[in-house]
Amino acid sequence: MTQELGPLARTLSVPYYEDALPAHDQFHAKRVRDVALRLAGHCDGSVDRDVLAASAWLHDIGRPRERAGEIDDHDEWATAEAAQLLAAEDVKPDRIDRVKHCIRAHSIRASSPEPRTLEAKLLFDADKLDAAGARGLVRLACIVGERSGRTGKKYAVIDDTSDTDLESSDHPDITLLREWARERLDMLYTHPGRRLGRTRREFMDEFFTRFDGEIGGTREW
Structure with a gap:
């Protein structure tokens, strides 16, 4: 080689x-x-x-x-x-x-x-961190769309929770994004991974707060 x-x-x-x-x-x-x-x-x-x-x-x-x-x-x-x-x-x-x-x-x-080696833990963390933060939100939306699209439909359905353990909510279009991101960030193994995860979680929490405010009409006036 x-x-x-x-x-x-x-x-x-x-x-x-x-x-x-x-x-x-x-x-x-x-x-x-x-x-x-x-x-x-x-x-x-x-x-x-x-x-x-x-x-x-x-x-x-x-x-x-x-x-x-x-x-x-x-x-x-x-x-x-x-x-x-x-x-x-x-x-x-x-x-x-x-x-x-x-x-x-x-x-x-x-x-x-379970990842046993440091390399495996770092790969796990990096993969999960790509589903967090600004870029991660876009990627998660792509994943939800990919998994919930219906043949013959013009648009992908992103509020169908029938294939998951998630309950419905008042804002089903972001329920999966919120829950999937939280799940992944809670599973990180390494100290630097968790540190970066906290930063990306803070951004996502602000995003979801802003999203809820826009839906309710309280954050734009």
Whole structure:
């Protein structure tokens, strides 16, 4: 292998994102990589930044297939696919195993294992932080729209909670955004991740307060 692991993983991952929707495309992967590496710079422990970067590029390569119904679990599929891709490039088995764990543990699904390594925790946090703050609000709205769109309908329905455990509210169009953001920020593992999460939570709290005020007509007069 002549190429560094992070750039190699980027090259290998990009074709998998060609059919991805905006919330889980290559730009999401890049943002997750960038934030993960920023968080790593504020950690006390030793971080394999190449493993972390590679895991970020590869963690969602199965999303387009899952959306198309070709696979059931993008975490498990991406873990196996990434292992094959990296092995074909003669990446050392121990590094492949570390990337595999990061990918398998990045999700909040009940079937996902707890992240054990610092790299896995940083990837988890960076992925969740991409659903928080100003950019995160836009991304969450994309996710809700993607999951609730109806075939043959002109507009996606973003207030349908039938597939979730959430109760209806007076403002159902932002209920999912509020709850999904809170859930993700409450699950962060690392100290720098939680610190950045607090900053992004403050912005989102202000946004939701402003949203409620505009709906009620109390914040614009």
